[in-house]
Amino acid sequence: MKIGFVGLGRMGRAMAGRLQGAGHDLVVWNRTREKSAELAAAGAKVAVSIAQACEAREVLVSMLSDDAALDAVALGAGGLRDSMPAGSIHLVMGTHGVEAIRSLALAHAAAGQTLVAAPVLGRPDVAAAGQLGIVAAGPAAAVSQCEALFKLIGRRTFDAGLAPEGATSIKLANSLLLGCALEAMGEVFSLVRKHGVAPQVMFEVITDGLFSAPAYKVYGKIIVDEAYDNAGFTTQLALKDANLVLAAGDAARVPMPSANTLHDRLLGAIAHGDAERDWAVIAREQARASGLE
Amino acid sequence: MKIGFVGLGRMGRAMAGRLQGAGHDLVVWNRTREKSAELAAAGAKVAVSIAQACEAREVLVSMLSDDAALDAVALGAGGLRDSMPAGSIHLVMGTHGVEAIRSLALAHAAAGQTLVAAPVLGRPDVAAAGQLGIVAAGPAAAVSQCEALFKLIGRRTFDAGLAPEGATSIKLANSLLLGCALEAMGEVFSLVRKHGVAPQVMFEVITDGLFSAPAYKVYGKIIVDEAYDNAGFTTQLALKDANLVLAAGDAARVPMPSANTLHDRLLGAIAHGDAERDWAVIAREQARASGLE
Amino acid sequence: MKIGFVGLGRMGRAMAGRLQGAGHDLVVWNRTREKSAELAAAGAKVAVSIAQACEAREVLVSMLSDDAALDAVALGAGGLRDSMPAGSIHLVMGTHGVEAIRSLALAHAAAGQTLVAAPVLGRPDVAAAGQLGIVAAGPAAAVSQCEALFKLIGRRTFDAGLAPEGATSIKLANSLLLGCALEAMGEVFSLVRKHGVAPQVMFEVITDGLFSAPAYKVYGKIIVDEAYDNAGFTTQLALKDANLVLAAGDAARVPMPSANTLHDRLLGAIAHGDAERDWAVIAREQARASGLE
């Protein structure tokens, strides 16, 4: 397949690497050119402009860090909408807001192009191994056309229906669910500590039974060990996601008090200097609010 | 061992049955005598009063439904405190509040008796199979003396330290953690539904990855199927537990906003007629608040 | 009128003083006898027991500090229920929980007595001046019989209907409304401070217009001046009231998120050492949570 790929951060490079490795005709572009070096060495063509990355492409994958970057790359002058061939697909794989996806889908449709949203679940090492979870939504024929790509990148694809922002909402919801588990762990660890119990015992109780899943095992251990300094995902970035999920709730008129609690805890952690720590640090922020730190 | 057992509800009967089956010298008592029939047939002696159930016992197990029942049975005239031999142990296995446990422990100590708190995790069928999780706390020698009993009833015992209310706090905290997961699922299911996604897809995404644990698999399925009428644990009982956990937070000065959100959602569900439904119905109450029902 | 009066704290003494001054036949009782001295000097009879305070009384006024004291005085052996003449009225003027009032009303009814709830609004100096607000509820004839007393103590009586706990709920609701105003002020003062504005300016804006009322003028000034050490009403007592209002919400199935927020802020303030400061200190607790202190 003739594929363009824009956005070569850590995730983007890992994903593009899978496509290149499978022998697809790949053209890549990144705002800072150096990040293309490894892919170029592996045989990918490196475009000097977004427009060049779009030439004669069937699918244009974007893996960008936020809505502002997506807006600039897709809707700026000489961007994807201006440059993609009619009939081609913009496969948006980054995490974005529902309104950004909805309005971009309309802009592409007006230009005779199709947007498929397919945010991913997993980190760069999982991407490099082709084991991501992929949540895909968009017009059925277009999603179907992307399946060969999904198979290279992911372990499993979830069909989220015909509205691209549906996939977006699932990705944000999954992140919210994790944040709520972190907040709840923060509350219960403080509660048992103040009743004289070592956090490790609470950790063993929960991960032995109802909560024997990565969300609690991995993050519960970070909390018990207070290993917040080596951030997998920072509090600052988590706040950005929390605001995206709240905006998705606003758009759909869904009041989400747990999302508010998470948002405020992240904000408190940042106010107390934890912006660049792993977002599990909200458990320590909860302890602070309980007079424990 | 010479064991007394008071409180023969479904859980109590299953637990006492395990002890009887192992050949211990068991005397049982229940407020309504009929519930002793099965245990009597299996060879247990049935006491006509709490005092008789306490005669010459080394350990007196209680498995009562709430603090009021515990208060009446333990501290009423002719109750456990009045009747248990000096040096004996009151092994409290029901779910109670931290203040009830703390003050009862003092009352027993004043009478030369020892309280061990050992609330259990699991339902009657799990108890009958001797596969409960047990969270035990109290003076080390007394806890140690109870271990033979724990082995008959449980799969695993967690050592929650020397303060009995520590075990209580863990049990309540575990219940809170589950309630928070239910509330969070309610929010995300409403969010994705309003963005056009079938709840089943969201369910598959979460249980496939970070949340592949019973809390999400079992309860998520109840929510997706809207199977609330066959209650495993009612909204009304869940509200009682939520109030116990909030009281534990008050006692220890731990603000728990997620516990508040859970509490309010349960209250809303009850206000809308769901008191006797399974507490997972709070997901539907969330949908109602979002204008979906 | 033949009046008994139990509970001679600062408020009780001021209120009983008004009744004595008007020439009523007054018998007073207090758990610690010394507090009766001033009233005795003014001519009131001092009873040596609750029973004696009830002899031949038409109305028995209680002004007690909490539900536990009310329960002991009213329902304990030899207490009000046991001692009040048939046909007499227990006029409860303290602040209590709705369930305490409801069950006590039933207990009195079973003994041929009538309960009228008439909690008051105002502090001891206002009581001494006969300028309290009084919220009265109970059977119409009984309320009517108390009116002569209300006129001596209060500036205005509000008719809260036939159910005594209705008056209770208004008193608790009024307290909640004030707590919510304090919390909201805490949030907005932190917000403007962090945007470079002196709290005094914000105070002037709000009290000049929409919020030119004592709740904002008096308490807003305490916050601006950080004058928390000379407590009019402590954080600890405010937490007790917050729990009463939450219990009233539970009883009636009313989810009250603002009450939760207030409750948690009070808890946080206490966790950080502010139990005995004026409850307006929750504004500083809010600032602490915002990283300002």
Added chain:
Amino acid sequence: MKIGFVGLGRMGRAMAGRLQGAGHDLVVWNRTREKSAELAAAGAKVAVSIAQACEAREVLVSMLSDDAALDAVALGAGGLRDSMPAGSIHLVMGTHGVEAIRSLALAHAAAGQTLVAAPVLGRPDVAAAGQLGIVAAGPAAAVSQCEALFKLIGRRTFDAGLAPEGATSIKLANSLLLGCALEAMGEVFSLVRKHGVAPQVMFEVITDGLFSAPAYKVYGKIIVDEAYDNAGFTTQLALKDANLVLAAGDAARVPMPSANTLHDRLLGAIAHGDAERDWAVIAREQARASGLE
């Protein structure tokens, strides 16, 4: 003074009318020209473009409905920044977000212009009478230069300091404070109703004492009368303001749980069809959540 005025909605026309009436040299502009008719009849010049409205002006007043309008008018090609003389002042009197004001102030500074933020408190009739409250912030000399204008429009000017967004934050905070009062009233009205009390009684209690201010008298009456259909300020607009205040909290790292509660209540009301009703309707939304409607 040579004044330009852009944004002639109801508030803008009333304010510009005051300036025109005092004999200032006034040029006005509005996107839809018809709204200038009345001012033109009174002697104001009507510009055909923003650029023309800026010619030789000392102060350019804007009174626009939201950040998008401000962004377009101020930063669009041929907008205020491009057209205002060096040394002139952009006096922003609409309600905007803190980030919009902060970044616009920088843009004007880069163009040799000065931004003064001076949001107003009051409605069109108050503006027409020159009785607004004005909260002004910006460089001292520039604020001072605007004082003659403030005197024509307002009853009182509050000095919010040197940072323009400080004035913005006060305006948003004032609106939040009112929203919190509405939410708290909703909660207490539901509480007392469910305990058998007529809302009117509660209204009398609160407005008689601690809360005898317009926020409670005016809005409390709307709630008691359920007079939501004749909207002074709609739920939809209130949600916009709630999001601005939450964004101001985000920018300053101030967690505001009461603002979240307000936000969610507004969202719930909109989800249930109340978008165009007066925002006091959140009291009815609270009643709905309590099972009362």
